[in-house]
Amino acid sequence: MNVPTGAAVIDTTAPTIPGNLSSTSKTDTSISLAWSASSDNVGVTGYRIYRNGTEVGSTSTTSFKDTGLTANTTYTFTVKAIDAANNLSGLSNSLQVKTGIVGALANHDFESGNLTGWTIVSGNAFGAGDVTTDVNWGWGGPFNQSGSYHLWGYKDGGDSQVGVLKSETFTLGGTGAIDFLIGGGNDLNNLYIALVRASDGVELLKATGSNNEAYSRIQWNAASYVGTSCYIKIVDSATGGFGHLNVDDVNVPVVTN
Ligand SMILES: [Ca+2]
Ligand SMILES: [Ca+2]
Ligand SMILES: [Ca+2]
Structure with a gap:
């Protein structure tokens, strides 16, 4: 790569979309999620987790536990990957999970x-x-x-x-x-x-x-x-x-x- 000395390399390539979003366990008030890792031309730095379209957390791993939920209620989850230049991937598959009851x-x-x-x-x-x-x-x-x-x-x-x-x-x-x-x-x-x-x-x-x-x-x-x-x-x-x-x-x- 031919880069002028002192110039910043601007990364404009977003990570690939996280795959296989699934639920690994749940209780009446929590849902645990996992997905397969994204790749990126520079490097994936983390993932953002969305519940019903609103961001509820982020992680550098490929799993997340969403807590404080209401029993017997269906929630829709999606995940995006992000890189160091804040390029966001597209949305993962949409996953619906219903919390349990006690x-x-x-x-x-x-x-x-x-x-x-x-x-x-x-x-x-x-x-x-x-x-x-x-x-x-x-x-x-x-x-x-x-x-x-x-x-x-x-x-x-x-x-x-x-x-x-x-x-x-x-x-x-x-x-x-x-x-x-x-x-x-x-x-x-x-x-x-x-x-x-x-x-x-x-x-x-x-x-x-x-x-x-x-x-x-x-x-x-x-x-x-x-x-x-x-x-x-x-x-x-x-x-x-x-x-x-x-x-x-x-x-x-x-x-x-
Ligand atoms: Ca990138
Ligand atoms: Ca008894
Ligand atoms: Ca005995």
Whole structure:
């Protein structure tokens, strides 16, 4: 290139149009987007993201999370690439995405009278025979369960059984506030309920009982995991005295379409 010394090279060539704009995940209040990179004669410096035609953010990467949205609402997204000389590409493909709504975990209160919505991962500590309407445990009471049915791990098989039960897999929504009733033995290593990240099985939050058959309510702040695919896991690896767990009314804000 023959450029006079001291003269600026003026770049007037815009980047190529970003391709394949798609949604990678969503909650009731956010939508995550991704697209394929643009190219440019000098270099792409970033991307501008438009929601319903209004710019809502920019990024130097090829993904963006739009937040603060309204549940159950359809939004239209487009993206443009930009270079160092502020040349803007044309608009990407237009993508319509509807935010989710927040619902309850399937059979979160065991009011079906069985383990519908839950999966026995291993063992027999938790079975349909443990879902009971009992209000007393035989030598005392009451449990103070929610509604009629609850999961009394001792009911069918006593303390000696071990096993693992899990809920459906869900995307955590709302504010990430989770609460549930728990009773039974106190052993955080062997008797616990956990919020588990589905992608790698990591237990994000855990709680155990307090050596009391009656229920206590536990509250978790899982705000930092909103948008994450998770499930609830209930574990009994204990076989001795108070080697069981009781669970009911597992309130989780779950994103549904
Ligand atoms: Ca350029
Ligand atoms: Ca119940
Ligand atoms: Ca047990």
